[in-house]
Amino acid sequence: MIYASALAIWQTVGNIVLFLVCLSLVVCLHEAGHLTVAKICKVYCFEYSIGFGPALIHKKFRHYPKGMSKEEKKCWKEHSKHTNEPKTIVITDSEGKKHKVGNPAYDGKVEGETAFSLRVLPLGGYVSMAGEDGNEDIYGVRVPKERTLNGVNHAKQIAIMLAGITMNFLLAYVLFLISYSLPQKQSVLSSNAVTVSEHIDSSSEDVSPAYALGLRTGDKIIGLYQHYVVLSTDGSDMKTVEFDFPEEQDRVELTSYISFTKEAQEKGVTASSYTYNDLAPSSIAYASQDLFYSFKHDLFTRSDKYKGLLAGKDSIRTFTVTYISASDQQVHKDVKTAPIKAIADSSKSGYYRFNYFGISPSTSTFHYSANQVFSNAGYTFSQLFVGLYTALGSVFTPAGWKNVGGIISVYRMSAQGTSSGSLAYFLLLWGYISLDLACFNLLPFPGLDGWQTLLALIESIFRKKVPAKFKNVANSVGLIVMLILAGLLIVKDIIVRV
Numbered sequence: 001m002i003y004a005s006a007l008a009i010w011q012t013v014g015n016i017v018l019f020l021v022c023l024s025l026v027v028c029l030h031e032a033g034h035l036t037v038a039k040i041c042k043v044y045c046f047e048y049s050i051g052f053g054p055a056l057i058h059k060k061f062r063h064y065p066k067g068m069s070k071e072e073k074k075c076w077k078e079h080s081k082h083t084n085e086p087k088t089i090v091i092t093d094s095e096g097k098k099h100k101v102g103n104p105a106y107d108g109k110v111e112g113e114t115a116f117s118l119r120v121l122p123l124g125g126y127v128s129m130a131g132e133d134g135n136e137d138i139y140g141v142r143v144p145k146e147r148t149l150n151g152v153n154h155a156k157q158i159a160i161m162l163a164g165i166t167m168n169f170l171l172a173y174v175l176f177l178i179s180y181s182l183p184q185k186q187s188v189l190s191s192n193a194v195t196v197s198e199h200i201d202s203s204s205e206d207v208s209p210a211y212a213l214g215l216r217t218g219d220k221i222i223g224l225y226q227h228y229v230v231l232s233t234d235g236s237d238m239k240t241v242e243f244d245f246p247e248e249q250d251r252v253e254l255t256s257y258i259s260f261t262k263e264a265q266e267k268g269v270t271a272s273s274y275t276y277n278d279l280a281p282s283s284i285a286y287a288s289q290d291l292f293y294s295f296k297h298d299l300f301t302r303s304d305k306y307k308g309l310l311a312g313k314d315s316i317r318t319f320t321v322t323y324i325s326a327s328d329q330q331v332h333k334d335v336k337t338a339p340i341k342a343i344a345d346s347s348k349s350g351y352y353r354f355n356y357f358g359i360s361p362s363t364s365t366f367h368y369s370a371n372q373v374f375s376n377a378g379y380t381f382s383q384l385f386v387g388l389y390t391a392l393g394s395v396f397t398p399a400g401w402k403n404v405g406g407i408i409s410v411y412r413m414s415a416q417g418t419s420s421g422s423l424a425y426f427l428l429l430w431g432y433i434s435l436d437l438a439c440f441n442l443l444p445f446p447g448l449d450g451w452q453t454l455l456a457l458i459e460s461i462f463r464k465k466v467p468a469k470f471k472n473v474a475n476s477v478g479l480i481v482m483l484i485l486a487g488l489l490i491v492k493d494i495i496v497r498v
């Protein structure tokens with residue numbers, strides 16, 4: 001147990017670090033879009049920062065002035081070897097603060113305009129542009145009006161604001177492309193061969209019941225039934241009831257992991273939309289289902305013989321399996337596991353789940369063609385784009401609020417991708433996160449890029465400046481609202497998890 005706990009802690013720490021790194025990359029690429037287009041539009045940028053809080057590194061890169069010939073650069077390099085000039089000098093800005101800067105007399109290089117910073121909190125980044133929030137004089141640099149964000153024309157302002165969103169859209173599409181280019185795994189539902197997990201879950205050292213039974217990946221299950229020991233309510237009394245599922249007269253040879261009844265096939269039921277009532281008795285999923293999970297979620301019609309049955313903390317179920325070993329092709333008949341006890345599931349009030357048995361469908365690997373890679377990436381992008389705005393449109397309805405999540409939900413999504421062991425799936429999830437960030441930033445809400453774009457459009461159409469006071473107040477209110485919403489979503493994520 002100590003080993004399992006330590007492993008779980010280290011996995012959580014690793015997931016958090018990976019999440020912060022990936023989130024910072026996504027946000028910093030967004031800000032790099034702003035920086036790149038701002039530079040193209042000749043807007044003065046004071047700083048490009050990775051992270052927030054106190055600076056660990058704050059540096060301006062030095063370069064030769066534009067127009068300097070190769071011969072001149074060569075002369076300056078030679079000069080720097082013999083000169084007594086110091087590499088750096090200290091200057092005092094307009095506020096009396098001292099700054100160490102490169103000395104042009106040493107090697108002919110001049111300080112770049114933009115400082116690049118690495119800060120303590122790795123939660124994204126930002127670009128500080130001249131004219132943004134009135135900051136036209138920072139670090140002693142007085143920027144002319146025509147080089148400020150407010151000083152360039154509205155078309156350039158809009159291009160700068162939309163550049164970050166565009167970068168996130170591009171990143172999402174590229175990640176989708178890479179994801180679909182990698183080897184893909186698919187479940188083989190038509191086979192009775194299974195994948196067997198060695199442990200109950202990735203953070204546990206407890207051996208799964210199927211593995212302990214002797215089953216191994218590739219083995220074919222041809223027979224399976226469960227024996228339940230549960231409770232029955234009879235008025236105010238409780239009594240123990242035992243039963244088998246499927247019952248002896250209903251057992252058939254299992255030929256697939258999932259297959260559907262004729263009626264379900266006629267209804268067009270698929271592997272992503274079925275209930276256990278739709279499964280044919282010859283499928284492993286039907287025979288191995290947790291009946292009480294099925295009852296709880298209305299996935300299986302409760303006949304009279306099951307009414308009044310409850311799974312309690314002392315309830316157990318036992319699997320009896322007949323399988324063909326992939327290693328020796330021998331039939332292992334009527335092999336029985338140790339009893340699996342029910343465990344209370346705190347996320348589903350009143351429901352007791354049973355321990356994970358440890359089987360899943362067998363898998364095969366395939367590659368998409370080049371045409372399929374591009375079409376799948378485009379289809380995924382468009383479907384998620386529409387789905388995100390549909391979800392945002394319903395966020396203030398009960399159903400919409402139930403499905404929305406905050407930073408903790410995003411972390412869980414990333415951790416899910418990590419635990420899957422599939423790079424393709426992990427990249428697909430982060431493509432979705434990048435797309436989500438872009439769609440959110442495109443909203444015309446104070447403090448977001450969509451809001452700045454809307455203001456620039458209004459000023460362009462009506463040829464009149466929106467008052468700076470209004471902008472500042474709206475941005476402050478927007479920031480407060482977003483912080484409150486973020487806090488509520490964090491609380492909601494924690495409560496739902498608990």
